[in-house]
Amino acid sequence: MRSHITRRAAVKSAALATTALIAAPYVRGAHAAGRLSIGFWDHWVPGANSASKTLVEEWAAKEKVDVTIDYIPSQGMKNLITIAAESQARSGHDVFAFPSWQPQGHAENLEPVNDIMDELIKQNGAVNETVTYLGKAGDTWLAVPATVGSQIKGPCSRIDLFKQHAGIDLQAMYPAGAPPKADGWTLATFLKAAEACHKAGFPFGIGLGTTADSVDSAGAFFHAHGAALVDAKGNITAKSDPVRQSLDFYKQLASFMPPDIPAWDDASNNKWLVSGRGAHIMNPPSAWAVAKRDAPQIAEQLWTHGFPVGPKGRYAPFLPYFWGIWNFSKNIPAAKSLLVHLSSRSSAEKMVAASGGYDLPSFASFTNFKTWAEEGPPKGTLYHYPNPHNHQVLSIAAAPAPPKIAYQIYTEGLQTKMIVRYMQGEPMEKTLAWAESELEGFMRT
Amino acid sequence: MVDAVISDVRELSAPRRKSGMRRMLQRKSTIAFFMALPLLLLISLLVLYPAFYAVHLATLNKSMQRFVGLSNFTFLFKRETFWMVVRQSCLFALSAVFFKALIGFIVAHFVHNIPAKGQRKWRGMLLIPWVIPPAMSTLAWLWLFDPSYSAFNWILALFGFGPVAWTGDAYWARFSVILINVWYGAPFFLIMYLAALKSVPEQLYEAAAIDGASWWQRIWYVTLPMMRNIIAITVLFSTIVTFANFDIVQVLTAGGPIDKTHVFATWAFRLGIQGGDIPLGASVSLFMFPILAFCAIFILRDIHRRGNEAS
Numbered sequence: 001m002r003s004h005i006t007r008r009a010a011v012k013s014a015a016l017a018t019t020a021l022i023a024a025p026y027v028r029g030a031h032a033a034g035r036l037s038i039g040f041w042d043h044w045v046p047g048a049n050s051a052s053k054t055l056v057e058e059w060a061a062k063e064k065v066d067v068t069i070d071y072i073p074s075q076g077m078k079n080l081i082t083i084a085a086e087s088q089a090r091s092g093h094d095v096f097a098f099p100s101w102q103p104q105g106h107a108e109n110l111e112p113v114n115d116i117m118d119e120l121i122k123q124n125g126a127v128n129e130t131v132t133y134l135g136k137a138g139d140t141w142l143a144v145p146a147t148v149g150s151q152i153k154g155p156c157s158r159i160d161l162f163k164q165h166a167g168i169d170l171q172a173m174y175p176a177g178a179p180p181k182a183d184g185w186t187l188a189t190f191l192k193a194a195e196a197c198h199k200a201g202f203p204f205g206i207g208l209g210t211t212a213d214s215v216d217s218a219g220a221f222f223h224a225h226g227a228a229l230v231d232a233k234g235n236i237t238a239k240s241d242p243v244r245q246s247l248d249f250y251k252q253l254a255s256f257m258p259p260d261i262p263a264w265d266d267a268s269n270n271k272w273l274v275s276g277r278g279a280h281i282m283n284p285p286s287a288w289a290v291a292k293r294d295a296p297q298i299a300e301q302l303w304t305h306g307f308p309v310g311p312k313g314r315y316a317p318f319l320p321y322f323w324g325i326w327n328f329s330k331n332i333p334a335a336k337s338l339l340v341h342l343s344s345r346s347s348a349e350k351m352v353a354a355s356g357g358y359d360l361p362s363f364a365s366f367t368n369f370k371t372w373a374e375e376g377p378p379k380g381t382l383y384h385y386p387n388p389h390n391h392q393v394l395s396i397a398a399a400p401a402p403p404k405i406a407y408q409i410y411t412e413g414l415q416t417k418m419i420v421r422y423m424q425g426e427p428m429e430k431t432l433a434w435a436e437s438e439l440e441g442f443m444r445t
Numbered sequence: 446m447v448d449a450v451i452s453d454v455r456e457l458s459a460p461r462r463k464s465g466m467r468r469m470l471q472r473k474s475t476i477a478f479f480m481a482l483p484l485l486l487l488i489s490l491l492v493l494y495p496a497f498y499a500v501h502l503a504t505l506n507k508s509m510q511r512f513v514g515l516s517n518f519t520f521l522f523k524r525e526t527f528w529m530v531v532r533q534s535c536l537f538a539l540s541a542v543f544f545k546a547l548i549g550f551i552v553a554h555f556v557h558n559i560p561a562k563g564q565r566k567w568r569g570m571l572l573i574p575w576v577i578p579p580a581m582s583t584l585a586w587l588w589l590f591d592p593s594y595s596a597f598n599w600i601l602a603l604f605g606f607g608p609v610a611w612t613g614d615a616y617w618a619r620f621s622v623i624l625i626n627v628w629y630g631a632p633f634f635l636i637m638y639l640a641a642l643k644s645v646p647e648q649l650y651e652a653a654a655i656d657g658a659s660w661w662q663r664i665w666y667v668t669l670p671m672m673r674n675i676i677a678i679t680v681l682f683s684t685i686v687t688f689a690n691f692d693i694v695q696v697l698t699a700g701g702p703i704d705k706t707h708v709f710a711t712w713a714f715r716l717g718i719q720g721g722d723i724p725l726g727a728s729v730s731l732f733m734f735p736i737l738a739f740c741a742i743f744i745l746r747d748i749h750r751r752g753n754e755a756s
Binding site: 077080081084088101102105108209210211258259260261262263264265268271272275277407408411412417420421434437438441444445 | 507594611613698700702704715721722
């Protein structure tokens with residue numbers, strides 16, 4: 001059976017429907033401001049995700065946005081794979097937590113956030129140069145520095161072993177609640193302490209693999225010598241005296257460390273400290289947190305402090321995470337509103353507390369939360385973790401090379417590979433020539 | 446042949462008004478095609494599309510905005526690390542396949558000679574390494590080879606040896622990744638060779654024994670010729686899979702120390718995903734494709750020819 005609708009009847013129905021639609025009252029629904037999909041980094045501190053979840057839900061209820069959150073782990077680089085896939089597909093989450101180098105790698109797919117960053121800096125204080133270096137392309141802010149996941153990979157050492165074998169009182173040098181008294185904490189002192197602890201059977205444990213922890217430590221020591229493989233203008237500067245000095249320093253340091261450090265990954269240093277076999281590692285307080293749970297007698301002896309000063313200054317590796325908005329997001333205004341909410345002082349403080357002091361906001365006025373002052377045992381062990389007295393320059397390995405080149409230097413672990421080659425007996429000039437040829441490859445556009 | 450005759454008879458007896466389309470739909474080949482269609486679509490979607498997309502990516506510049514033809518490949522050919530990865534991949538794949546085939550062949554003979562009653566248990570146990578996902582079993586190996594807390598080193602220390610830097614020294618690290626691959630892959634060869642051994646007619650061995658053939662002569666003149674096709678196929682299949690291995694190396698050494706255990710897949714991942722240079726990563730992963738395709742064509746052609754000679 002076929003129904004017959006005349007042209008006149010169809011026009012009449014359409015007119016009635018349109019009138020009804022316009023005349024209907026505007027009802028603001030539960031999710032009137034649309035949807036927002038978020039890809040957060042899955043925190044390895046148990047329970048730390050709950051803070052970001054609560055904060056987002058509070059905001060979503062207030063703004064009437066329907067929010068979904070996925071916590072994506074960095075284990076197995078799942079977050080990097082997701083970023084690469086979403087960037088290729090131009091589809092996926094609206095907001096994503098980008099590890100340090102990723103905003104620069106995906107600059108053309110990110111929504112500029114100058115408007116909110118200018119406001120946040122006015123409100124919360126300046127961000128350090130590393131955040132600017134990684135988060136800004138020219139005059140454009142690519143993403144907002146995130147509290148969750150950002151970290152300083154500073155020294156974490158055994159109070160008892162340093163006192164007993166190296167004659168160094170860490171708590172006096174870095175007193176809780178007061179500025180550091182670390183003028184004598186130099187690279188030479190550091191080497192002497194490494195040698196003394198090695199002789200006592202408790203070597204320092206600083207990896208020389210190609211994972212982030214190893215690369216970050218190497219980068220800070222290179223900076224302390226004023227060594228850069230590529231300068232800010234993109235010129236290769238590998239064959240320079242500061243680079244040679246850095247390699248010599250590391251060769252000496254490596255002789256006081258376990259022979260298998262070229263195979264260490266980001267878990268090895270934690271295990272080294274928690275096992276009680278080592279006197280010192282470079283890491284955020286995750287090792288201390290694990291020790292607090294699994295080996296409390298060791299945790300009580302751990303103190304997080306600053307890097308030793310080198311001929312060109314005192315540098316510590318800072319690895320910020322960023323919250324970025326894909327430019328293919330369907331709800332950019334809501335995404336920006338959320339990032340402002342997450343970047344407030346109260347939000348940052350909640351996230352820091354939930355992570356037991358691990359997470360680190362990038363804004364200058366956010367380094368004095370009570371979590372760092374009160375966490376223990378020993379009480380005050382994390383006081384110097386956020387660099388509250390601007391005692392050290394927060395840097396990232398491979399800077400100041402242009403970010404797209406630095407990114408290659410960093411992910412390839414060029415500095416640690418140079419160190420391993422040299423320490424395993426390759427002549428210095430051969431190592432430098434090899435590095436130079438690798439760097440030429442990284443210049444590819 | 447019989448099928449064809451029956452279908453012809455059916456066609457003749459069918460009413461003339463039956464349309465050409467209906468006849469076509471009733472053909473066995475058409476039905477087979479439609480039944481295979483979902484699989485063909487799945488393969489096109491999951492294999493062919495990504496493969497062609499990878500080729501497309503390999504022709505783009507680093508920022509993926511410009512077509513650069515084969516420049517990524519010419520760039521790679523000038524890199525020292527690339528040739529090191531080529532050498533390592535060949536060493537890894539060829540030595541692993543050789544030992545997998547050798548161990549599989551020997552163990553298959555042992556298992557073949559076990560009385561049928563107890564054979565099933567042995568077959569099951571020997572297949573265990575192959576059924577565990579390699580990423581998972583490699584985690585267990587990682588614990589055994591751990592830089593600082595190796596269980597192997599603990600045992601060696603009991604006898605006054607070691608410690609060995611299993612994953613810290615380039616040569617030991619290469620040995621370790623090959624060992625795990627052999628451990629994982631040998632059961633596949635074992636089961637294939639065992640099946641092949643069971644299909645060798647017993648009369649051939651009896652005839653060889655009457656002729657006074659030694660153990661070695663029976664292997665050389667009876668077993669190996671009878672297993673030639675299955676050996677060729679398993680070696681080809683395993684070579685392709687081993688060249689493309691990712692999980693074992695990634696979990697155990699992640700290519701280190703100083704890139705000395707990288708294979709194509711892990712280095713492609715390092716460049717493409719970690720390093721953000723997807724076109725270069727795609728180029729690395731595609732490098733072996735023509736070589737393996739060439740080998741596959743020749744080996745399969747040889748098997749086909751032998752099959753025709755036999756029939």
